[in-house]
Amino acid sequence: MSEIEKKEEQTVEEVKITLDDCSPELRQVVEFEEVPEELLDMLVNVYKASEDTSRQAWDQLxxxxxxxxxxxxxxxxxxxxxxxxxxxxxxxxxxxxxxxADMSDDEFAEYKAVMLDKVLFNCVKDMCKQLKKARRNPPMKREFQEIFKK
Structure with missing residues (x-):
């Protein structure tokens, strides 16, 4: 491994974000929902990547x-x-x-990316719908709030 590759590898390792780098609220969700260890890296990355989209949805509620x-x-x-x-x-x-058979590898990769984007967008849309419903449904509202009780 060249010196440049070693430095790049060290840099990647140094920027690895963990659950400790995230908000206390995310840690509460992880604890409450008993999120498996295997999902934590993905969760942290999704959390970091989805902030702008989440903010836009929040601001529109x-x-x-x-x-x-x-x-x-x-x-x-x-x-x-x-x-x-x-x-x-x-x-x-x-x-x-x-x-x-009628799709190239690139077309299939693009198709999967578009479909994943739709799945992730639907999660945001669904959460917004649930919050709107919860404002008039006290048991549902309590379910949301229970997650964040310390």
């Missing part, structure tokens, strides 16, 4: 729906968890599916 949770970080953490599980399920299904 009515205040009454935002008030179901205490803050944006709780919302963002729930979305990251939902996207992680949905992403794993989707990728597992795609591993089992065969590339159509």
């Amino acid at each position: 009515p205040a009454s729906a935002q008030n179901v949770l205490d803050n944006f970080e709780q919302f963002h953490s729930l979305i990251a968890l939902s996207q992680s599980y949905s992403g794993v399920d989707f990728l597992g299904e795609m591993q089992e599916s065969e590339k159509p």
Whole structure:
């Protein structure tokens, strides 16, 4: 391994983000939902990557729906968890599916990327719908709030 490759490898290792680098709210979600160790790296990466999308969705929610949770970080953490599980399920299904004969490898890769993006977007959309519903449904609201009780 050349010196440049060694330095690049060290740099990659140095920037590895862990659950400790994330919000307390994400750690609460992980603990409450008993997220398996094998999913933590993906969850942390999804959490970091989805912040802008989550923020846009949060900002578009009515205040009454935002008030179901205490803050944006709780919302963002729930979305990251939902996207992680949905992403794993989707990728597992795609591993089992065969590339159509009329698609090139690049077309199939693009198709999978577009479909994954839709799956992840649907997680955000679904969470928004659930919060809107929870504002008028006290038991559902309590379920959301229970996750973040310390």
